[in-house]
Amino acid sequence: MDANATTPLLPEVFDAMRPYLLEHFGNASSIHQPGQYARAAVDHAREQMAGLLRCRASEIVFTSGGTESDNLALFGTLGFELGAGQHLITSTIEHHAVLHAAEALEKRGVSVTFLPCTSAGLVEPEALRSALRPETRLVSVMLANNETGSGQPVAELAGIAKAYSKDILVHTDGVQAAGKMAIDLSAKGPLKDVDLLSISGHKMYAPQGTGVLFTRRNVRLAPLFHGGTHERQRRAGTENVAGIVALGKAAEIAAGWLSDGAGPAELAGLRDRFEQTLLREIAEMGVNGAGTERTPNTANLYFDHVEAEALVIALDLKGLSVSGGSACQSGATEPSHVLTAMGLGPARARASVRFSMSRLTTAEDVDLALALVPEAVGRLRSLSPTWKARERGLAAV
Numbered sequence: 001m002d003a004n005a006t007t008p009l010l011p012e013v014f015d016a017m018r019p020y021l022l023e024h025f026g027n028a029s030s031i032h033q034p035g036q037y038a039r040a041a042v043d044h045a046r047e048q049m050a051g052l053l054r055c056r057a058s059e060i061v062f063t064s065g066g067t068e069s070d071n072l073a074l075f076g077t078l079g080f081e082l083g084a085g086q087h088l089i090t091s092t093i094e095h096h097a098v099l100h101a102a103e104a105l106e107k108r109g110v111s112v113t114f115l116p117c118t119s120a121g122l123v124e125p126e127a128l129r130s131a132l133r134p135e136t137r138l139v140s141v142m143l144a145n146n147e148t149g150s151g152q153p154v155a156e157l158a159g160i161a162k163a164y165s166k167d168i169l170v171h172t173d174g175v176q177a178a179g180k181m182a183i184d185l186s187a188k189g190p191l192k193d194v195d196l197l198s199i200s201g202h203k204m205y206a207p208q209g210t211g212v213l214f215t216r217r218n219v220r221l222a223p224l225f226h227g228g229t230h231e232r233q234r235r236a237g238t239e240n241v242a243g244i245v246a247l248g249k250a251a252e253i254a255a256g257w258l259s260d261g262a263g264p265a266e267l268a269g270l271r272d273r274f275e276q277t278l279l280r281e282i283a284e285m286g287v288n289g290a291g292t293e294r295t296p297n298t299a300n301l302y303f304d305h306v307e308a309e310a311l312v313i314a315l316d317l318k319g320l321s322v323s324g325g326s327a328c329q330s331g332a333t334e335p336s337h338v339l340t341a342m343g344l345g346p347a348r349a350r351a352s353v354r355f356s357m358s359r360l361t362t363a364e365d366v367d368l369a370l371a372l373v374p375e376a377v378g379r380l381r382s383l384s385p386t387w388k389a390r391e392r393g394l395a396a397v
Helices: 011-021 033-053 068-080 096-106 125-131 154-164 241-258 263-282 308-318 336-340 346-350 365-380 385-396
Strands: 060-063 086-089 113-115 135-141 169-171 196-200 213-217 286-287 299-303 326-329 332-335 352-357
Touching: 011 241, 033 060, 033 241, 060 068, 068 096, 068 135, 068 169, 068 196, 068 213, 068 263, 086 096, 096 113, 113 125, 125 154, 135 154, 154 169, 241 263, 263 286, 263 299, 308 352, 308 365, 332 336, 332 346, 336 346, 346 352
Parallel strands: 086 113, 086 135, 135 169, 169 196
Antiparallel strands: 060 213, 196 213, 286 299, 299 352, 326 332
16 A cells, blocks of 8 residues: 555556567667667557647657656756746645755756645645746646645646746646546646646556656757757657556556546545544544545545554554655654645654555455554554553543
């Protein structure tokens, strides 16, 4: 239950990419037959990805993953005139691939505004409206948060930015949204005002080391890498043909899974049953981001009087993989920047754990998790000084 960290490679995806690892290993830039066979495979994958995003195939730029796509979006659009009075707007709850890129741009002279979020983890349109300036060049707000799953009002935010100035570009990190929720970048779609969108292959059942940056056709990008003229001069480097083929196949499968809504609804049903059962069985716990529209697979839960790291280890020993809401930095455990931005105190942020299901998660998997989590929480609380103090207080009453 840590699919937001990475997903398994689907058998159909592996079957699609396997020939391009062994038999058809040509360079897609070569003009001979093996090279043109590889080129055709890359072009087909581009069409498959465009089908998922409802955009033009020519607007798909293949990268090595979400981090590169985010960096290319920020540095690629602001890199023409670094420090020349440019203004970037992003949010406090972005993935570090955006946050650290924004901080690096700030050191190079770009003015950066970090928008706050509500206690539910949402960026409010009014906050963006107040932050816009004549020198604003780029707005970057994620489509769905990687920790809470909360979807952001990107369509509305993009519309606000474009109404202020058609020259403002809008980027969204779609890494946790792609393959879980419908994305329509067409000229009449809800995301028609989005200019750039990042995707990571290994979050949607393709291999690690693959990704996409959707780049609307009117957008100029300063490349991060200098070399060949690959990807219409937007991303130099020999194409990872096998990985691109796999990503295209994964996109095709995702489009089918999303087409009638039954798949997302079933996954959300498993997630909701998991949350609701735990809420009935465990005292002093809750859902971070409750009440927001979330990706159907993500549950970020806090268990007061429990350290998330200890719970992650306890569940791992029982065969259940989840992710803590904190990261270890320089030997000290720091609360999640996302949960902190939502207003959670350090103790509750450190007591938060992310459970993220995949399309392969079964009802039996959920049943097993429902058996393991209350037991682990109870055992850890029995060792907690604050829980013991609570129990003594209740006994005294």
